[in-house]
Amino acid sequence: MARRIGLLGGSFNPAHRAHRRMSLAAMDALGLDEVWWLVSPGNPLKDKARDMAPYAARLASARLQARRSRIKVSDFELKAGTRYTVDTLAALTARWPRARFIWLMGEDTVPQFHQWKDWRGLARMVPIAVLSRPGYDDDARAARAMGWLRRFVRPADQAINWTEWSAPAIIFLRLPPDRTSATGLRASNPDWHRRFTMKPRRATRP
Numbered sequence: 001m002a003r004r005i006g007l008l009g010g011s012f013n014p015a016h017r018a019h020r021r022m023s024l025a026a027m028d029a030l031g032l033d034e035v036w037w038l039v040s041p042g043n044p045l046k047d048k049a050r051d052m053a054p055y056a057a058r059l060a061s062a063r064l065q066a067r068r069s070r071i072k073v074s075d076f077e078l079k080a081g082t083r084y085t086v087d088t089l090a091a092l093t094a095r096w097p098r099a100r101f102i103w104l105m106g107e108d109t110v111p112q113f114h115q116w117k118d119w120r121g122l123a124r125m126v127p128i129a130v131l132s133r134p135g136y137d138d139d140a141r142a143a144r145a146m147g148w149l150r151r152f153v154r155p156a157d158q159a160i161n162w163t164e165w166s167a168p169a170i171i172f173l174r175l176p177p178d179r180t181s182a183t184g185l186r187a188s189n190p191d192w193h194r195r196f197t198m199k200p201r202r203a204t205r206p
């Protein structure tokens with residue numbers, strides 16, 4: 001049987017417990033074999049320099065959060081040289097033609113979705129699961145892209161059948177709420193990435 005894989009793209013600046021919790025909950029709801037975290041070399045809509053930790057630190061923080069689970073952390077976008085999700089999906093489906101992919105995104109990303117490169121083309125490539133995020137429910141439903149996507153919404157209780165759908169198809173999953181955000185974590189610990197980038201100290205002889 002084809003592997004069922006959820007794709008969660010993100011800056012992971014840093015990765016946090018909500019990423020893990022929502023991925024595990026989506027795995028259950030959608031009957032996924034794995035969730036792949038695609039660590040972005042640079043979100044095309046985010047200011048590059050601002051607050052963005054080095055790639056290696058973001059990748060390492062993701063590996064730490066994903067430990068002992070069926071979440072796989074991937075540097076596919078770095079290796080493939082893709083920045084836009086539609087290009088990443090084309091490269092992934094060419095590389096794994098027999099796998100079934102579903103794009104996972106938090107509710108907060110829906111209001112900007114109409115600014116993504118060829119977002120309708122993206123929605124025609126794979127089904128999309130929008131994962132609830134506290135405080136963003138209304139914004140997501142009123143989003144500009146929903147004007148077009150609305151007709152492709154599937155009922156939440158059919159989530160497990162997503163491999164039978166032909167794209168475009170979009171489902172809204174209500175998951176246990178978690179207010180953790182990378183912005184909040186950076187505010188309380190701006191140097192979070194140092195622990196992942198510090199070189200190990202040489203052992204000194206007594």
Ligand SMILES: Nc1ncnc2c1ncn2[C@@H]1O[C@H](COP(=O)(O)OP(=O)(O)OP(=O)(O)O)[C@@H](O)[C@H]1O
Binds near residue numbers: 106131179182
């Ligand atoms: N607490 C959360 N609940 C639901 N979805 C989330 C949550 N945190 C992140 N996500 C989703 O995970 C994906 C990757 O998120 P990202 O790495 O940007 O984390 P973030 O906490 O949103 O970061 P930042 O605060 O820097 O914007 C996005 O689709 C985002 O919507």
Ligand SMILES: O=C(O)c1ccc[n+]([C@@H]2O[C@H](COP(=O)([O-])O)[C@@H](O)[C@H]2O)c1
Binds near residue numbers: 042
């Ligand atoms: O393809 C695009 O145009 C596009 C524009 C903005 C964001 N994305 C993707 O959305 C995902 C979430 O990004 P972020 O920075 O909000 O964690 C990540 O995989 C980005 O590459 C993609």
